[in-house]
Amino acid sequence: MELEENSIEIDMKGEMKLRQPLLVKNRRNHTSQHAIVGANICPIESLDYEIIENDLFKQDWRSRTRVEILQYVSLKWTLVLLIGLSTGLVGFFNNLAVENIAGFKLFLTNNLMLQEKYYRAFAAFACCNMVLAAVAAALCAYISPAAAGSGIPEVKAYLNGVDAHSILAPSTLFVKIFGSVFGVAAGFVVGKEGPMVHTGACIASLFGQGGSRKYHLTWKCLRYFKNDRDRRDLITCGAAAGVAAAFRAPVGGVLFALEEAASWWRSALLWRAFFTTAVVAVLLRGFIEFCKGGKCGLFGEGGLIMFDVSSAKVAYSSTDLLAVISVGAIGGILGSLYNFLVDKVLRTRGPSCKILLAVTISLLTSCCSYGLPWLSPCIPCPRRLEDHCPTIGRSGNYKNFQCPPKHYNGLASLFFSTNDDAIRNLLSSSSDGEFHLSTLFGFFVAVYCLGIVTYGIAVPSGLFIPVIIAGSSYGRLVGTLLGSHCELDAGLFSLLGAASFLGGTMRTTVSLCVILLELTNNLLMLPLMMLVLLISKSVADCFNKGVYDQIVKMKGLPYMEAHSEPYMRHLVASDVLSGPLVSFSGVEKVGNILHALKTRAHNGFPVIDEPPFSNAAELCGLVLRSHLLVLLKEKKFTKLRVLMGSADLMDRFKAHDFGKAGLGKGVRLEDLDIEEEEMEMYIDLHPITNTSPYTVVETMSLAKAAIFFRELGLRHLLVVPKTPGKPPVVGILTRHDFMAEHILGLYPHFNPHE
Amino acid sequence: MELEENSIEIDMKGEMKLRQPLLVKNRRNHTSQHAIVGANICPIESLDYEIIENDLFKQDWRSRTRVEILQYVSLKWTLVLLIGLSTGLVGFFNNLAVENIAGFKLFLTNNLMLQEKYYRAFAAFACCNMVLAAVAAALCAYISPAAAGSGIPEVKAYLNGVDAHSILAPSTLFVKIFGSVFGVAAGFVVGKEGPMVHTGACIASLFGQGGSRKYHLTWKCLRYFKNDRDRRDLITCGAAAGVAAAFRAPVGGVLFALEEAASWWRSALLWRAFFTTAVVAVLLRGFIEFCKGGKCGLFGEGGLIMFDVSSAKVAYSSTDLLAVISVGAIGGILGSLYNFLVDKVLRTRGPSCKILLAVTISLLTSCCSYGLPWLSPCIPCPRRLEDHCPTIGRSGNYKNFQCPPKHYNGLASLFFSTNDDAIRNLLSSSSDGEFHLSTLFGFFVAVYCLGIVTYGIAVPSGLFIPVIIAGSSYGRLVGTLLGSHCELDAGLFSLLGAASFLGGTMRTTVSLCVILLELTNNLLMLPLMMLVLLISKSVADCFNKGVYDQIVKMKGLPYMEAHSEPYMRHLVASDVLSGPLVSFSGVEKVGNILHALKTRAHNGFPVIDEPPFSNAAELCGLVLRSHLLVLLKEKKFTKLRVLMGSADLMDRFKAHDFGKAGLGKGVRLEDLDIEEEEMEMYIDLHPITNTSPYTVVETMSLAKAAIFFRELGLRHLLVVPKTPGKPPVVGILTRHDFMAEHILGLYPHFNPHE
Structure with a gap:
C-alpha cells in the first residue's frame, strides 16, 4: 500500500500523467481487501447490486420486448x-453415501467385536x-480450501455483497459434496x-453464470442473468434448498x-425460495417412496x-x-460459551498441517467413541423390550457393545452410531430411563x-x-435429573435442550422453530419451544454475537450490519472518506485511464464533465473498472478530444458485453494491449457512465449514510459537497469505509461498546 | 383543488406574498389525497420514516446516554x-363471546325445533x-366506519407508509372488537x-402513541416512541399477534x-414479532388450561x-x-374468480343504507342456513357411531335437525353451527361418507x-x-367424487381444497403453509400442501392480483409496490414532477411561511440558503409542515433577517417537542395566532431543517427512483438539477407521483400491461 502511494507521487511529479487528485488527504483506508474464505486467505470484492444506468443499459432495458x-x-x-x-x-446422494459408508464401518467393527x-x-x-478424515482433508487442502468449514458464513457474506472467487x-x-460425505462418515x-x-449456493451460482463461452453455452437468454442482482436471488434460493435437503x-x-x-428480502424472493424448497420436498418424498423396503440401505427411515x-x-x-x-x-449460557x-x-x-490436524482429531474422536463406552456399566435390558434389546448390527437404541447377552451399553448406543441415530435415540420418548445420568453427562461433555x-x-x-x-x-x-418431579x-426435555442450544448459538428464532417442528413433528410443543428459544437467545445475546456473525467477523469479511453503530451518529459522511480520489473527465486520455487502473485498486471512478462539454465542472456519473476494461479492449479511440456519442458504440457493443462476468472471468488489465501512440488518444466515457449514481451530501451523518448504503445494497456511494464548488464530488464511500476498524482507527476516542 | 389554485394565483398577483415559485409547471398531480378506510372516505397522509436530521434532533441523538x-x-x-x-x-374474549352468543342462539333454535x-x-x-347484525352494523356506521371490512388492507397500507386518522x-x-364478535355470532x-x-394493530398503535398529555401519561421515556419508525415496528408486531391470537x-x-x-422487514423485527406471538401463544395455552372442563363454555376445544x-x-x-x-x-381458478x-x-x-344492507344479508344468510337443510334428505346414522349420532343440542357432526331419531341431516351439520365447527366437520377424516355429494355441492355453492x-x-x-x-x-x-379411486x-382432500382456495385468493405461500400446519397439526401433508399452494397461486396469478392488493387498490390507497413498472424505465424523475414548487429561504418572513402553509397542502418544503447567508443559492435541506407549526407557535421571531442559531432554540425546545404526534394531535394551523405586525418579521429555519434529505438527480430513470423511494420508505424525495444552476432543487417527488394514474395521465401512450 505504502509503496503504491509513493510510486504515484513520483509519477505525478515526474510525468504528470494523472490529473491532480481532487481530494488529497493523508487519510487512507487500511482495512484489508483480503479475508479468510474456508481455510485460505483470498482477495475479496464487493458486488454490484445497483442498476448501472448508462446509455447502453438504458437502451437495452427500454427495448426489451414482451417476449x-x-x-x-x-x-x-x-x-x-x-x-x-x-x-x-445431492442431498439424497449425500444421505445415501453417508449412511452406507458409516453403516459398513460400524458393521465391520461390530463383527469383530x-x-x-x-x-x-x-x-x-x-x-x-x-x-x-485424511481423504476429506486432502480434498480440502489440495483442491479447494474454500470448502472447509460450515460455509454458511461465506454464503452469508456473499449475500451481503462480498464476493471472493473461490x-x-x-x-x-x-x-463440499465429497468432503462432507467423507467427513460425516x-x-x-x-x-x-x-x-x-x-x-x-454453489449449484445456484453455477446455474446463474449466464452461460459459458468456454463450453459454448451462450444461449441468448442467459445473458439476462449476467448481473449480481439475479445471481443473489438464485443463490438465496440455493441456500434455502440446501437446508431443505439436509x-x-x-x-x-x-x-x-x-x-x-x-x-435483503422481498416477497417475490420468498415465493421463489418456497418454490425451490417445494421441489426439493417433492423430490425427496419421491426418493423415500422409491427407497421403501431397504432398497437404498438406511436412507429414508422416518420418511420426511x-x-x-x-x-x-x-x-x-x-x-x-x-x-423449562x-x-x-442455562442452554443460552452454554450456547454462548x-x-x-x-x-x-x-x-x-x-x-499449517491441515491433514495432520484432521487425522489427529479423527483419532481423538475414535478414542472417545470406542473408548468411553468401556467406562459405562452394562445395564440389563428392560423386560418389556426383549425383542428390541440389545440391537446388534443394526441401528437403534440399546447397543450391545461389549456387554453380555440381554444387557446393553448406554454410552455405546449414543457414541457407536451415526450422529443422526444418536439424536434419534436421545429424542425418543419411548425409552425413559434408558440412559443413566452418568452416561448422559459423559456423553454431553465429550460431545460438547x-x-x-x-x-x-x-x-x-x-x-x-x-x-x-x-x-x-x-x-x-436435565430431564433425567428431574425424573418424576416433572410431567414432561x-x-x-431433550428436544427443549436442543432448542435452547440452537437458540444460544445460532440466535435465529422463527426458522429454528420451524426447522425443529419439521424435524420432530410435534406441534403441541410449539409454545414451550418458543419460550425456550426466546429465553436462550435473550440470555446468550448478553454475552456475545451469534456463531455465524462471529465467524464472519473472525474471517475478516466486511459485513454490513442492518443497523448503524451509535458512534456513527457523531460523524458525518466526509469524516471517513479516504483519499486520494481519482476521477476522469467525460472524454479522457487513454493513458490517464490506464495509469489509474494500474495504480489504483478502486472499482469505481467518478466522471466529471468540464468545459467545453459543460459550462462548469459537473458530475456526469460513475464508471466501473470492469466496463472501462471492456471499452479499452475494443480500442475505439479518437485523436481529438471530442464526444463520440453512444450510437456509434451501440453498433459495436451489446449491453451484455458489459454484463458482469463471474469473478475472474472478465477482461483483465493484462489482456489489454495498448500501444504507445494510443496512450495519447482520447476516449468518450459517456456511453458507459452510470449517470444516476446514488449521492449523499457530505454533511449527512454517517449513521444515516450507513443505513442508506445498506438498504440499497450499494458498492459505491458518491459524496457531494454541501456548497456547490469546483469539485462536484468530495469522495466515494465503499463498504470498507463503514467498517469499525477503519472508523475507530481514525477516531480512537469513540467507544464502540457505548 | 381548482378553487385553491385560483385563490393562489389571485394572491400572487395581488399581494405577491409568495415568492415566485421555482418551477411553475402547468402539470399538477391530480391523484386523490383521499381514500376509503373501512367504509368511509378519509383524507390520507404519508408517514415519515426518514431520519429527520435537523440540529435539534442531532443534538438529542448524540447526547443520549447509555442509560x-x-x-x-x-x-x-x-x-x-x-x-x-x-x-x-382480546382474542380469548372474542372466542369466548362468539362461542357463547352463537351457542345460546343455536340452543334456543334447537329447543324450539x-x-x-x-x-x-x-x-x-x-x-x-x-x-x-344490526348492532354490529350500527356500531360501524355510527361510531367508527373505519372498522368495517377485514382491516388487513388498511393495516397493509399503513405499514407501507399511508396513514389516515381513523x-x-x-x-x-x-x-372492531365488538363488531367482530356480533358479526361472527x-x-x-x-x-x-x-x-x-x-x-x-390498533392496540399496538395505542401503546405506541408516546403517552398522552390529555391523560397525563407523559412518562419521559415514552417520548422516544414519538416517531413513525418505532410505531411501524410495534404495529407489525401487533398484526402478527392478531393472527397468532385468531x-x-x-x-x-x-x-x-x-x-x-x-x-419492510428486518431480522430484528422478526425477532420482536416472534416474541410477541410467543407471548400470545403462552397466554392462550394458559387460558385453555384454565378453561379445561368446560369452565368457559366451548372455548378451547382442540387446545392450540x-x-x-x-x-x-x-x-x-x-x-x-x-x-391433487x-x-x-381448479382451486386457483375458483380463488381468482x-x-x-x-x-x-x-x-x-x-x-348508503349500511344497516339495512347488513340486516338484509343477515336475513339471506339465515334463510340459507335454516332453509337449505330442508332440501337435504335424512340419512340413517351409521351403525358404528350410534353413540355420537345424531347430536342434539351440542356441537359436532351428525346434526339431527328435522330428521326422525337415528337419522341425521348432512347439510344441517354444516350450516347449522358456527363456521369453526363447519370447518372442523369438513376436515375430519373419521367421517368418511358422512356428507353426500349433493350436500357438499349445495353447501359449497351457497357458502361461496x-x-x-x-x-x-x-x-x-x-x-x-x-x-x-x-x-x-x-x-x-372432489374427495367424495373420487371416492375409492384415491388413497387419500x-x-x-378437504384440507388441500382449503389450501388451494387460500393460495388462489391470498397468494401468500410460506405463511399460509405454516398457518395451515398449525391449524391442522399434520406435518406429513406438507409436501402436498406446498404443491397445491404453488399451483393454485401460479394459476391464479395469471388472472388477477391477490385479494388484499385488489382491495387496497379499490380503496384508492396509494400503495408503493416493491418493484417498478416497465413503463417507468422510459421516464426520468423530472418527467413526473408536478408544480409549482414552494420553497423557503433559510431565514424566511413569517408571512410567507404562513401563506404557504395555508394555501398548500404540501408537508415538506425545501429550504434554500441565499446570499448573504451563502455565496450562491444552495440547498440547505427540507423542512416539515409539522415542525414549522411547532416553531411558529412559539413565536420566536426577529425583526431583522439574521441567523438566530440553534443554541437559543434548544433552550426553548426539546427534541421531542418536534416528535411526531399521533395523527390529528399535533399543532394545527388554526392553533396559531400570529398578529399582523409579526407577519413582516423573520424566523430562522435552520435549526429545524433536515440538512441531509435524500436527493436524486433529475435524469435518474423513474424506475430507479421508485425503487429508491420504496426501499428507504421515503415521504419526500428531492430532485436536484443535473447541471448546477440557480435553483438548486427542481422539485419534490412524493408517493403520489409514482402512482400509475398520475404517470399514465401525463403519458397516456404508455401501456401499463406491457
Whole structure:
C-alpha cells in the first residue's frame, strides 16, 4: 500500500500523467481487501447490486420486448427448478453415501467385536475413520480450501455483497459434496447442513453464470442473468434448498435462508425460495417412496420427519414451566460459551498441517467413541423390550457393545452410531430411563468438547448437528435429573435442550422453530419451544454475537450490519472518506485511464464533465473498472478530444458485453494491449457512465449514510459537497469505509461498546 | 383543488406574498389525497420514516446516554410484551363471546325445533341473527366506519407508509372488537382473523402513541416512541399477534405479518414479532388450561390446534398426485374468480343504507342456513357411531335437525353451527361418507356466494374463514367424487381444497403453509400442501392480483409496490414532477411561511440558503409542515433577517417537542395566532431543517427512483438539477407521483400491461 502511494507521487511529479487528485488527504483506508474464505486467505470484492444506468443499459432495458421479458421470467423459474432438483439430488446422494459408508464401518467393527477381537475392532474403526478424515482433508487442502468449514458464513457474506472467487466456484462445490460425505462418515462430530447450504449456493451460482463461452453455452437468454442482482436471488434460493435437503424441512429452509443467510428480502424472493424448497420436498418424498423396503440401505427411515416425537404426550403444569425456563437460560449460557470457545479455538489455529490436524482429531474422536463406552456399566435390558434389546448390527437404541447377552451399553448406543441415530435415540420418548445420568453427562461433555475442537479443521463441517447433539444430551440430562418431579418426559426435555442450544448459538428464532417442528413433528410443543428459544437467545445475546456473525467477523469479511453503530451518529459522511480520489473527465486520455487502473485498486471512478462539454465542472456519473476494461479492449479511440456519442458504440457493443462476468472471468488489465501512440488518444466515457449514481451530501451523518448504503445494497456511494464548488464530488464511500476498524482507527476516542 | 389554485394565483398577483415559485409547471398531480378506510372516505397522509436530521434532533441523538438507550430498548420490549398480552386477551374474549352468543342462539333454535315449532324456530333464529347484525352494523356506521371490512388492507397500507386518522384510532379498536364478535355470532359467513389483525394493530398503535398529555401519561421515556419508525415496528408486531391470537398459530402469525402485511422487514423485527406471538401463544395455552372442563363454555376445544387432522394416515401414490394437482389448479381458478367477484361486488355497492344492507344479508344468510337443510334428505346414522349420532343440542357432526331419531341431516351439520365447527366437520377424516355429494355441492355453492356478497357490508368481516369454508367444502366434494379411486381420504382432500382456495385468493405461500400446519397439526401433508399452494397461486396469478392488493387498490390507497413498472424505465424523475414548487429561504418572513402553509397542502418544503447567508443559492435541506407549526407557535421571531442559531432554540425546545404526534394531535394551523405586525418579521429555519434529505438527480430513470423511494420508505424525495444552476432543487417527488394514474395521465401512450 505504502509503496503504491509513493510510486504515484513520483509519477505525478515526474510525468504528470494523472490529473491532480481532487481530494488529497493523508487519510487512507487500511482495512484489508483480503479475508479468510474456508481455510485460505483470498482477495475479496464487493458486488454490484445497483442498476448501472448508462446509455447502453438504458437502451437495452427500454427495448426489451414482451417476449424477452417472458423469456427472462420463465428462464428464472426454470433455473430455480433446476437448482431445487440438483440440490435435492445431492442431498439424497449425500444421505445415501453417508449412511452406507458409516453403516459398513460400524458393521465391520461390530463383527469383530462379536468375535471378541476388541483391539482389532478398535484398529479397524480408527483406521476407517482416519482414512476417511485424511481423504476429506486432502480434498480440502489440495483442491479447494474454500470448502472447509460450515460455509454458511461465506454464503452469508456473499449475500451481503462480498464476493471472493473461490466462495462459489465449481471446485468448491465438488469438495463440499465429497468432503462432507467423507467427513460425516468419518464419525466427526460435524453436520452436513452447513455444507448443504453452501452446496445449494454453489449449484445456484453455477446455474446463474449466464452461460459459458468456454463450453459454448451462450444461449441468448442467459445473458439476462449476467448481473449480481439475479445471481443473489438464485443463490438465496440455493441456500434455502440446501437446508431443505439436509433437514427435509422445506418451510424451515426458506425461513433459514431468509433469517440467517440473506441480507435483503422481498416477497417475490420468498415465493421463489418456497418454490425451490417445494421441489426439493417433492423430490425427496419421491426418493423415500422409491427407497421403501431397504432398497437404498438406511436412507429414508422416518420418511420426511427425521426425528419423529409426535407420539409423545405433551402435558405440563405451571411448575414444569419453571424447569423449562431454566433449561432455556442455562442452554443460552452454554450456547454462548460454545460460541466463545469456537471463536477462541479458530483464532489459535494456524494454517499449517491441515491433514495432520484432521487425522489427529479423527483419532481423538475414535478414542472417545470406542473408548468411553468401556467406562459405562452394562445395564440389563428392560423386560418389556426383549425383542428390541440389545440391537446388534443394526441401528437403534440399546447397543450391545461389549456387554453380555440381554444387557446393553448406554454410552455405546449414543457414541457407536451415526450422529443422526444418536439424536434419534436421545429424542425418543419411548425409552425413559434408558440412559443413566452418568452416561448422559459423559456423553454431553465429550460431545460438547469434540464439537468445539472439530469445527474449523479443514473438512466441510456443519455446526447444526454438533449443537443439536450436545443440546439434546444436555436436555435429556436435565430431564433425567428431574425424573418424576416433572410431567414432561425426558425425550421432550431433550428436544427443549436442543432448542435452547440452537437458540444460544445460532440466535435465529422463527426458522429454528420451524426447522425443529419439521424435524420432530410435534406441534403441541410449539409454545414451550418458543419460550425456550426466546429465553436462550435473550440470555446468550448478553454475552456475545451469534456463531455465524462471529465467524464472519473472525474471517475478516466486511459485513454490513442492518443497523448503524451509535458512534456513527457523531460523524458525518466526509469524516471517513479516504483519499486520494481519482476521477476522469467525460472524454479522457487513454493513458490517464490506464495509469489509474494500474495504480489504483478502486472499482469505481467518478466522471466529471468540464468545459467545453459543460459550462462548469459537473458530475456526469460513475464508471466501473470492469466496463472501462471492456471499452479499452475494443480500442475505439479518437485523436481529438471530442464526444463520440453512444450510437456509434451501440453498433459495436451489446449491453451484455458489459454484463458482469463471474469473478475472474472478465477482461483483465493484462489482456489489454495498448500501444504507445494510443496512450495519447482520447476516449468518450459517456456511453458507459452510470449517470444516476446514488449521492449523499457530505454533511449527512454517517449513521444515516450507513443505513442508506445498506438498504440499497450499494458498492459505491458518491459524496457531494454541501456548497456547490469546483469539485462536484468530495469522495466515494465503499463498504470498507463503514467498517469499525477503519472508523475507530481514525477516531480512537469513540467507544464502540457505548 | 381548482378553487385553491385560483385563490393562489389571485394572491400572487395581488399581494405577491409568495415568492415566485421555482418551477411553475402547468402539470399538477391530480391523484386523490383521499381514500376509503373501512367504509368511509378519509383524507390520507404519508408517514415519515426518514431520519429527520435537523440540529435539534442531532443534538438529542448524540447526547443520549447509555442509560437512556437502555431505557428505550427495555421500554420497547415492554411495549411489545403488553401488545402480546392485550391481543391475546382480546382474542380469548372474542372466542369466548362468539362461542357463547352463537351457542345460546343455536340452543334456543334447537329447543324450539325439538318441540316441532319449526316456524317459531326460524323466527327466533333469524331475529337473533338480524339483531346481532344490526348492532354490529350500527356500531360501524355510527361510531367508527373505519372498522368495517377485514382491516388487513388498511393495516397493509399503513405499514407501507399511508396513514389516515381513523385507521388505528381507539374508536376503531372498540368497534372492531365488538363488531367482530356480533358479526361472527350473527352467523355471517365472515371470519375473525382479519379483524383480529386490525385489532392487534390498533392496540399496538395505542401503546405506541408516546403517552398522552390529555391523560397525563407523559412518562419521559415514552417520548422516544414519538416517531413513525418505532410505531411501524410495534404495529407489525401487533398484526402478527392478531393472527397468532385468531388462529392460535404463533409462527404463522409472524410469517403472515411479514409476508402479507409488512412492507419492510428486518431480522430484528422478526425477532420482536416472534416474541410477541410467543407471548400470545403462552397466554392462550394458559387460558385453555384454565378453561379445561368446560369452565368457559366451548372455548378451547382442540387446545392450540383448532382443526386437528393429525390422526389421518397420509399415503398416496403417484396417480393421486394428478388429482391433487388438479385440485390445486381448479382451486386457483375458483380463488381468482372469488377475488374478481368480491371486487365487482364492492365496486357496485353504494355508501348508503349500511344497516339495512347488513340486516338484509343477515336475513339471506339465515334463510340459507335454516332453509337449505330442508332440501337435504335424512340419512340413517351409521351403525358404528350410534353413540355420537345424531347430536342434539351440542356441537359436532351428525346434526339431527328435522330428521326422525337415528337419522341425521348432512347439510344441517354444516350450516347449522358456527363456521369453526363447519370447518372442523369438513376436515375430519373419521367421517368418511358422512356428507353426500349433493350436500357438499349445495353447501359449497351457497357458502361461496354468501362469502362474496357478505364481504364489504359495514361489519368487521375477515376473509380467511369464508375462503377456508368454501375451499374445504370444494376439496371434500372432489374427495367424495373420487371416492375409492384415491388413497387419500376425503378429509385430507378437504384440507388441500382449503389450501388451494387460500393460495388462489391470498397468494401468500410460506405463511399460509405454516398457518395451515398449525391449524391442522399434520406435518406429513406438507409436501402436498406446498404443491397445491404453488399451483393454485401460479394459476391464479395469471388472472388477477391477490385479494388484499385488489382491495387496497379499490380503496384508492396509494400503495408503493416493491418493484417498478416497465413503463417507468422510459421516464426520468423530472418527467413526473408536478408544480409549482414552494420553497423557503433559510431565514424566511413569517408571512410567507404562513401563506404557504395555508394555501398548500404540501408537508415538506425545501429550504434554500441565499446570499448573504451563502455565496450562491444552495440547498440547505427540507423542512416539515409539522415542525414549522411547532416553531411558529412559539413565536420566536426577529425583526431583522439574521441567523438566530440553534443554541437559543434548544433552550426553548426539546427534541421531542418536534416528535411526531399521533395523527390529528399535533399543532394545527388554526392553533396559531400570529398578529399582523409579526407577519413582516423573520424566523430562522435552520435549526429545524433536515440538512441531509435524500436527493436524486433529475435524469435518474423513474424506475430507479421508485425503487429508491420504496426501499428507504421515503415521504419526500428531492430532485436536484443535473447541471448546477440557480435553483438548486427542481422539485419534490412524493408517493403520489409514482402512482400509475398520475404517470399514465401525463403519458397516456404508455401501456401499463406491457
